[in-house]
Amino acid sequence: MANVATDAAGITEEETEHMMERNCVIEADNVASSIDPKEMRAVMLAGFGGLNKLRVTKKTMPEPQHGEVKIRVKACGLNFVDLMVRQGNIDNPPKPPLIPGFECSGIVESIGENTHGFEIGDRVMAFVYYNAWAEVVCTPVDYVYKMPDKMTFQEAAAFSLNYVAAYMMLFEVANLREGMSVLVHSAGGSVGQAVAQLCSSVPNVTVFGIASCSKHVAIRDSVTHIFDRNADYVQEVKKISPEGVDIVLDCLSGEHTGKGLILLKPLGAYILYGASNMVTGETKSFFSIAKSWWQVEKVNPIKLYEENKVIAGFSLLNLLFKQGGCVRVKTVMDKLLSLYNQGRIKPVVDSLWALEEVKEAMQRIHDRGNVGKLILDIEKSPTPLMASDSTETSEAGEEEEDPEGDNDNKERMPFIQ
Amino acid sequence: MANVATDAAGITEEETEHMMERNCVIEADNVASSIDPKEMRAVMLAGFGGLNKLRVTKKTMPEPQHGEVKIRVKACGLNFVDLMVRQGNIDNPPKPPLIPGFECSGIVESIGENTHGFEIGDRVMAFVYYNAWAEVVCTPVDYVYKMPDKMTFQEAAAFSLNYVAAYMMLFEVANLREGMSVLVHSAGGSVGQAVAQLCSSVPNVTVFGIASCSKHVAIRDSVTHIFDRNADYVQEVKKISPEGVDIVLDCLSGEHTGKGLILLKPLGAYILYGASNMVTGETKSFFSIAKSWWQVEKVNPIKLYEENKVIAGFSLLNLLFKQGGCVRVKTVMDKLLSLYNQGRIKPVVDSLWALEEVKEAMQRIHDRGNVGKLILDIEKSPTPLMASDSTETSEAGEEEEDPEGDNDNKERMPFIQ
Numbered sequence: 001m002a003n004v005a006t007d008a009a010g011i012t013e014e015e016t017e018h019m020m021e022r023n024c025v026i027e028a029d030n031v032a033s034s035i036d037p038k039e040m041r042a043v044m045l046a047g048f049g050g051l052n053k054l055r056v057t058k059k060t061m062p063e064p065q066h067g068e069v070k071i072r073v074k075a076c077g078l079n080f081v082d083l084m085v086r087q088g089n090i091d092n093p094p095k096p097p098l099i100p101g102f103e104c105s106g107i108v109e110s111i112g113e114n115t116h117g118f119e120i121g122d123r124v125m126a127f128v129y130y131n132a133w134a135e136v137v138c139t140p141v142d143y144v145y146k147m148p149d150k151m152t153f154q155e156a157a158a159f160s161l162n163y164v165a166a167y168m169m170l171f172e173v174a175n176l177r178e179g180m181s182v183l184v185h186s187a188g189g190s191v192g193q194a195v196a197q198l199c200s201s202v203p204n205v206t207v208f209g210i211a212s213c214s215k216h217v218a219i220r221d222s223v224t225h226i227f228d229r230n231a232d233y234v235q236e237v238k239k240i241s242p243e244g245v246d247i248v249l250d251c252l253s254g255e256h257t258g259k260g261l262i263l264l265k266p267l268g269a270y271i272l273y274g275a276s277n278m279v280t281g282e283t284k285s286f287f288s289i290a291k292s293w294w295q296v297e298k299v300n301p302i303k304l305y306e307e308n309k310v311i312a313g314f315s316l317l318n319l320l321f322k323q324g325g326c327v328r329v330k331t332v333m334d335k336l337l338s339l340y341n342q343g344r345i346k347p348v349v350d351s352l353w354a355l356e357e358v359k360e361a362m363q364r365i366h367d368r369g370n371v372g373k374l375i376l377d378i379e380k381s382p383t384p385l386m387a388s389d390s391t392e393t394s395e396a397g398e399e400e401e402d403p404e405g406d407n408d409n410k411e412r413m414p415f416i417q
Numbered sequence: 418m419a420n421v422a423t424d425a426a427g428i429t430e431e432e433t434e435h436m437m438e439r440n441c442v443i444e445a446d447n448v449a450s451s452i453d454p455k456e457m458r459a460v461m462l463a464g465f466g467g468l469n470k471l472r473v474t475k476k477t478m479p480e481p482q483h484g485e486v487k488i489r490v491k492a493c494g495l496n497f498v499d500l501m502v503r504q505g506n507i508d509n510p511p512k513p514p515l516i517p518g519f520e521c522s523g524i525v526e527s528i529g530e531n532t533h534g535f536e537i538g539d540r541v542m543a544f545v546y547y548n549a550w551a552e553v554v555c556t557p558v559d560y561v562y563k564m565p566d567k568m569t570f571q572e573a574a575a576f577s578l579n580y581v582a583a584y585m586m587l588f589e590v591a592n593l594r595e596g597m598s599v600l601v602h603s604a605g606g607s608v609g610q611a612v613a614q615l616c617s618s619v620p621n622v623t624v625f626g627i628a629s630c631s632k633h634v635a636i637r638d639s640v641t642h643i644f645d646r647n648a649d650y651v652q653e654v655k656k657i658s659p660e661g662v663d664i665v666l667d668c669l670s671g672e673h674t675g676k677g678l679i680l681l682k683p684l685g686a687y688i689l690y691g692a693s694n695m696v697t698g699e700t701k702s703f704f705s706i707a708k709s710w711w712q713v714e715k716v717n718p719i720k721l722y723e724e725n726k727v728i729a730g731f732s733l734l735n736l737l738f739k740q741g742g743c744v745r746v747k748t749v750m751d752k753l754l755s756l757y758n759q760g761r762i763k764p765v766v767d768s769l770w771a772l773e774e775v776k777e778a779m780q781r782i783h784d785r786g787n788v789g790k791l792i793l794d795i796e797k798s799p800t801p802l803m804a805s806d807s808t809e810t811s812e813a814g815e816e817e818e819d820p821e822g823d824n825d826n827k828e829r830m831p832f833i834q
Binding site: 171175243266267272300304305306307308310313318325 | 500508585588592659670674679683684686687689690691715717718719720721722724725726727728729730731732735736740741742745767825
């Protein structure tokens with residue numbers, strides 16, 4: 001996973017921190033882009049913690065190593081896991097400072113030695129082991145895929161992680177077939193929407209979606225039945241399907257694991273693909289982590305035997321970056337691009353954000369305000385704050401952290417799409 | 418599950434117990450068959466416990482209820498689960514006395530009201546909720562399948578449970594595809610042999626089989642690699658396939674669950690389909706059950722998430738008789754019969770036994786002496802004991818039970834095939 005930008009030594013001593021105050025950043029940005037071709041803008045996480053740990057900085061431009069391509073980034077995907085990274089709430093995180101982000105799209109700018117399959121100018125989407133939220137990214141060729149001609153860069157940045165995860169869970173971990181039923185939490189999120197679309201590619205699949213009431217109108221057409229996330233969904237689902245469902249996709253964990261298991265039909269599969277219940281505030285909460293961990297029902301396989309049930313966990317990032325899953329993911333990506341080209345799946349983009357707006361974007365994911373994917377659009381300028389807005393983010397990252405998050409920020413966020 | 422024979426009230430007061438001493442039984446048998454057409458011979462489990470709880474008795478002939486067919490039985494399958502039933506070592510067992518056995522083949526003799534799809538004279542195989550080990554069986558039509566013309570009754574009795582279980586585990590719980598690898602315990606057993614054959618129906622599947630050394634020659638051609646059941650198979654498998662295997666099929670439980678999980682590749686599935694380690698002697702051992710139960714690693718789904726692993730349990734009997742799985746099993750049976758007709762699968766029959774030889778047959782399964790399936794052949798007469806044999810089973814079931822089993826009995830068992 002050689003990448004100059006990951007290397008702490010690669011950070012220039014004199015790097016200029018582009019503060020999150022927007023007017024500042026816009027000026028600095030213009031300067032940065034024009035002055036030094038060996039530098040690039042990137043989002044930097046200075047240390048694990050709250051939103052104040054994030055800033056836009058200048059970094060030394062990475063160059064592709066053997067087997068890598070260098071990509072001039074156009075758009076980056078923002079995922080819930082990026083919040084967990086920010087809090088240091090993941091398994092063996094790298095030591096900050098680091099550039100977050102695991103996926104991007106852009107144009108191949110140069111190619112390392114012994115690197116085959118791509119040419120300068122190719123439009124690509126890519127997985128990156130951190131470092132995606134930058135103007136330039138280098139990543140091994142195994143993580144890079146050519147984009148279909150009609151796919152936009154924003155769509156591409158919304159495609160890789162979420163559709164591959166949704167596909168592998170539905171068709172490789174579980175075995176989705178005609179006539180089955182799927183329950184998906186966070187149905188309005190980017191994975192949820194990918195799941196709903198992929199389910200509609202199989203005849204007669206019933207999708208039970210769980211989402212905040214505020215999203216019900218927006219996602220009504222993508223699922224068969226929709227429930228409020230605060231409702232007693234076990235009872236609601238059983239009213240419609242007394243025997244339960246075939247597949248439960250859970251990104252929450254905690255108490256929802258037990259509920260998911262209860263809802264499974266015989267031979268049904270519960271798949272845990274995230275633990276967003278661990279993130280209850282802006283900063284890491286050991287209490288909430290411990291609570292989620294212990295609330296998860298630990299399962300005796302003999303009970304699974306008696307009940308004919310399947311429990312699985314799925315982490316695409318671990319599969320890609322720790323478990324050598326590239327070849328398998330490439331096969332899945334080929335199938336997904338075929339479905340995209342047939343018009344059967346199409347990423348739902350919630351909103352586009354400038355790099356300098358990463359805090360607001362993260363807060364929106366945290367508050368579960370999005371329907372579909374949040375994209376960092378490298379070429380986007382930050383939306384000027386409105387005159388009435390008085391809650392600007394401070395410069396120095398010294399503001400007090402509110403573990404409950406400042407939900408009232410939502411109203412003033414700049415949504416483009 | 419209406420079946421006259423299950424009903425304790427259906428046992429004739431004057432029923433004659435055919436003792437297991439063979440000369441006795443043969444005489445009584447001839448009499449029983451000729452005297453009363455409303456009676457039939459059956460294996461009876463008088464109470465949970467050791468082999469001495471089994472005897473052949475006369476029972477009132479069952480008649481088919483609504484939706485049932487009456488089958489003149491030709492052959493019955495004997496499975497490890499029958500040993501667990503004998504010991505009462507299953508979830509919510511019915512109250513003895515009972516007739517054991519879950520599968521048989523034979524000829525349709527009559528048909529209940531509102532029963533469609535079968536005619537008198539049809540050659541069939543069937544699942545039965547207990548009561549299979551008898552001359553006549555009644556079972557709901559949903560559990561009955563027509564036999565291919567070229568299939569023998571012995572093959573049919575070896576087919577239903579084991580091939581359906583193997584198929585559903587490989588293709589419905591897991592998702593076996595080209596190029597994958599499967600580790601199967603008890604590879605010489607009837608499920609193990611079905612698994613090996615079904616794996617060979619998919620291109621380029623590697624089968625790691627674990628079996629007693631004594632079976633290695635017999636099953637060498639059915640698996641890719643074979644290991645002794647007492648070997649450190651985790652290390653042995655890793656020598657050949659350092660990254661592990663895609664599917665582990667475990668009928669043992671206990672310490673093997675943890676080993677199976679260790680051996681899984683990312684996205685691999687561990688499937689527990691039995692707990693034969695719970696049966697360590699002839700009679701139920703609470704110590705061994707408790708040991709097996711607690712030795713099973715209870716799994717936190719968050720760990721599965723980090724490791725990209727799947728844990729499943731599979732019980733075909735529960736699926737069929739407690740969880741309404743008939744329609745699903747019917748679909749699987751159709752696929753299996755197609756594979757049989759193409760010559761791609763063929764049951765391996767270890768040995769044929771008279772009803773009166775059920776103790777010896779059970780002992781052989783307990784001792785894991787079989788390669789393939791043990792069949793109770795209704796029309797078979799007990800093999801006369803050899804002159805040198807002095808360890809006949811006692812009449813009254815009063816013999817002392819040896820919890821370790823009397824393994825030295827093996828040498829004198831009558832194997833036909």
